Amino acid sequence: MKLNQVFIGISLGFIGLSNAAYAEGNNNKGTSIEIISINGTYFNDYQVEDASGAMRSNVSLLETAQSVTVIPETIIDEQLATTLGEVLNNDASLSPGSKQRNREVFSARGFQLSSSTGYLRDGHQHWSHYQQPIETLSRVEVIKGPSSILYGQSAPGGLINMVTKQPSASPLLELSADTDQNGSTRFMLDAGGEITTDTNYRAVVVKQDVNFARNYHNGETRTRDRFLGSLVVEHQLSDSLVINGYYDRTNDKAGLDTGAWLDSKGDVISENNTINDFSWAFTDITVENLGAKLTYFINPLWEVKVGYNQQQFNRQRFESSPKIPSDYQSGDSYISKPYDRSDDWQFKTAFIDLNGELTIAGIEHKLLFGANSLDYYYGQLKTNGAAINYTPGDIEPLKPAISFTTDTSLSTSQYDYYGLYFQDLMTLNQYWQVAIGGRYDKQNKEGANNESLLPKIAVLYHPSDHSTLYANYSEGFEPQRSETIENEQDKNFGMRIDATTSKQIEIGAKWELSERLLLNSAIFTIEKSGTLISEQLLDDPNYESITTQSGRQIHKGIEMSAQGAITDRWFAITSVMYLDASYKEDQTYEGNTPADAPKWSASLWSRYELTEKLALNAGIFYQGERYADNANTVTKDGYSRVDLGATYQAAIAGKKVAFRLNIENVLDTNYLAGGGINNVTIGEGSTARFEVKTSF
Template sequence: MSKLADANPVIDRAPRLARVTRAAMGVAIGTTATGFDRHAEAQTAPDTQLAPVTAVGAVAHPTGGYQVTMPTIDKLTQPLLDTPQSISVQPRALLDDKGVTTLRDALRDVPGVSLQAGEGGQQGDNLSIRGFNAQNDFYLDGMHDFGSYYRDPFNLESVEVLKGPSSILFGRGSTGGIINQVSKQAQLDPVTTASVAFGTDGTKRTTFDMDRAIPGVTGAAIHLNGMIDDGGVAGQDYTKNRRFGLAPELAFGLGTDTRVKLSYFHQQSYDTPSYGLPWINGKPAPVNTSNFYGYSQSDYFRSNVDVGTIRVEHDFNDNVTVTNQLRYGSYQRSIAVTEPLITGYTASQDIVPATLPLSSTLVHQHVIALSSRETTLDNDTDVNLHFKTGPVSHDLVTGIEVSRQTSDPTRYVGTQATVSLLTPTTLSSSVYPLTVSSIAGNTANAYAVYATDTIKIGDKLQVIGGWRFDRYDSTYHQIVAPVAHVTRDDDMPSWRAAIVYKPVPNASVYASYGTSFDPSAEALSLTASTAAVAPEKSTNYEIGGKWDTLDSKLSLTTALYRLAMTNVRETSLVDPTTSILAGDYRVYGFEVGVTGHITPRLQIFAGYSYNDAEVVASPNINELGHQPPNAPKHTFSTFIEYKTPWYGIEVGGGVNLVSSRTASSLPVTGTTIIERAPGYTIGQLFAKAPINDHITAQVNITNISDETYYDGLHPGHIITGAARAALFTLNFKL
């Protein structure tokens, strides 16, 4: 085990080393949601030397720091320094310092990521990566987490954002990238932490985190993590969020050749959502941003998520490790929400005559309602092999994946009433009548085989080649008129090729090529109009460089890329009830990132992304030359933390910038108007101080300038961001 203690990011690592280190250390290196380090040895003075890097597969970052050096995904065998792909990782320490209470709040600070509003039947977390929708590209510990719900980070050790097509790793989707949530895991070291938080936006939040070795059972441990959250949104009087979460795990064989982990994740919510403001003439309605156009006691969004996972890892020897992960997930949701629409004044939606005063303008209360249950049954088997052919070494990952996903939404329609734009009054307990409009079902069976080999030729050159073949069979049925039953089967290969050159051990330059595909039923959304449509296809060319400087305590990254999606699904101009493959989207982009310690007391997480996205082919000539939806050219974020020399006090803050973006690539029907939200810049501050050895106090202030900005875009409505708010937290460690 001495080799593990001396691990270095430029040293070759066999798969077995990754698993043994991950098990022996209990996976978690970092901090809990309470702000305390999960290991007793992490309690060090501010100028203590940073912790060494652990082996592949561990959540490796300096003690309590922002820098991460290793990915957690089993199919990625090399350090981030040598992985030919742009990857942004936010570890627990950063999530704690920012005081985030939702995954959306964490992701808004990732360059290249832009938040957007949920679609009519796809509520929950929704965003774009590099200009492409990634709502269905969420993963939990490397397996698809496709439910439509708002994710809470209470059980996360880190959040990984892999950018660019990743079908070689995950199959369908992942055009702009994917989000992988890394769960906290059981460890042998005892941990008991908790937090209590109160916010000026009405937030009341409690979390707890416990780890214990099981007496009398060698290598066995139990982990229990929980959360209760009840809060609102600053500046939005009627929006309420209520969540409860629990995540236990049992682990056996930690530190041995065979590890078994049994985990369960439960999160339920009962929210009163707001769909924000209507568009008027291509701009957000010029009204009080706190206006609410729904029914305060009738609008709701409920979700109930249950995910159970069994993970088994076995090291046959130093060079062969087999991992099998089996998961069953159930995602139940029910929603009735009011979308404010401006209609009826012309033949086009959102257009209001210039002669009509705002006081006379009416908003139609479009009711969106559905209930649904999605399920997933997924099994992924990976074999990690480390071997040599002559002077050349190989890190080969190969495996098979089998999954089955189902969805059975029932949709409803309600009476569309009207309300004044300036002074909406229907804020009582009015109940709108709902009638069934659709009862449908989707089933998708996926089968995949894959292999990726990292070939190391000497100390300076690596060649990576990967191939994956997916068969994606889907079925759709509709039992309310118009009755329909359609099927679609897609067989698609994916590729990745890359060259990594290391001029010095702590730096790399790379060139890579990768593909991805998006079938019609990717989001369990196959319909009669899309059943005949083949998958969309994407390619990515990327060159970049990575450099771990300042004694490898600061990571610098840069990338230049061209991302293109061909055969984009478009509505046929001949038959509007059908879809055709006729569009092309193209993105030229550039990205830089800085993460880690600038000095022993000062650390940073920052990045900038430029994306020039354009519709270059479309059957609708009005769409040509415009930006795809939610594809801002500029995104920038930075967050710094400074450990002062006084009494253990820490201070810091950050800035988040997003340039203007559109809600659609098409002008409003019959006009030349494109719905566009203005860009924004918002700032945040934080301070943290120990009260004693067991209690730390923390305050986070968000949107410090109290700027009015627009957070979620949709062609039908736009949601304003939260006003200035403060969150006060007490963290406890027993």
């Protein structure tokens, strides 16, 4: 279904987040409560007051000397999001990369986030080499800039912290079903409540089947089959001791689409809706997360948290692996190099945190002392098949009779690291605060041992109770996977590689307008040294790629954002970023801009409540002109995508029922999203989705 002529009314503006009320407490005095009566439908569910990941505790955003965006569950639900990428579109500092092989890649402030170090789940380092189960999330926190002092290895652009839904004593039962014009379906159950007097739970079950718009050469539709089951149980052992345990499992099987190919002008070669992979190519993953957290309240001011998570990730990937020849034209033949591969990742993380407050010589201190660790293992089996020469229009070749089980040489990689860290947020008076922190980090890996000592310092000035000016300096550290390039098919095989380091200076301002709208602005400079860059070699008879270290990258930028309520009926989250990113002191890419790093990007999502039962949504997502490669030889045009939505609340048989209709890309704009010359993602055309949700 194409929606080419649709009347759109969208209102733009700065929006943000607001606090509905303020309360002050004192351990030695009673608490006074101000009661505010509100007429109408106003409820600021776009509002977020803190970010647990930024300071590793629930510190107010106005006391956080760092740019942070928090995307709440309300927005995730309104957008009918099914992937993390659809959620992260709401922050302009994040740009999409490749979506090949049923996973998503992102960059923060122009730096690509690593699958192993760029993502957190409830503060645990999280292996994210798959599409995240966002139905289990209560919100997503985008933490900008280096955060290595609290979490260890991480990219300089920032971290994504996924905060999961937690048990509550109140009964909860929600059932929902959604579908789209391609016949995709998703059914979800979200339940919670009390098991016993001191034990509560939260359970989420999802079954999803996806039909994609792009088809294979033989006309078959690419599909995806996903199941998710999640359970969280919390038990209060005593007034001061709480234990929280959880388990979730994801099964996700999908046909492969490694992306479209671009010519030298940035145009797609062949048909937009045709997949270069063969229909028998697939990826099949199973992911399990098992963990627990123990919280002990020593007294009203001090607490200890101990957490452990074990993640098991198993994947089979049967590839057709098409290769784009140089000077390829539509209809030309190309080579596919099929293989069957099995991957086994095991991630074990643990942490212990001591949080507390004390006053010394009239200075208030919010203190954090902690340690965290990671134990990483990876094993791979792989069997290659004979190369296939294929010409579009011919009959698709049969699936090769190969299996990874015939590989007798298990390839493995493993390492562990631990870090010790501290942080002190000092309140000097009602106007001034100073935050200092540091971390010692040690990685143990054969041929790649690394250690680092990182500082962080920030100064905050509060001209009023609802505004903050801040400046911070922080550093990051990313040990490389080895001391040398290990891939024998790389032209620089055996080249020695150094650790990657980064440092950032950020100056920003936060202003809580009318107690319900939080405005943010930040100016930053990030310098990263030692970046590894791999480029595919076309038509090279001996090597598949060439990997180099870029020397330095310098990214400078300005961000502005707002989130919350504009009026009692109008809510929005919006952001814009200008980025000047370039390689320095690099023999290959001197002066170039990294791929998928636009100078300008912006996002807006809003809701307007017409009545207590009917609300309208509108959004605009903009990515400016970007390069498709680090050599800056191919350019992708900028684009703006417009989305519309509406929700109607009703009561049927005494139960609350919500009906939602969303139309993504309502103008049917043709655009290229993330990815490079040989794996670019073609933006979806106009897509309508409909959901029914009921609460018991």
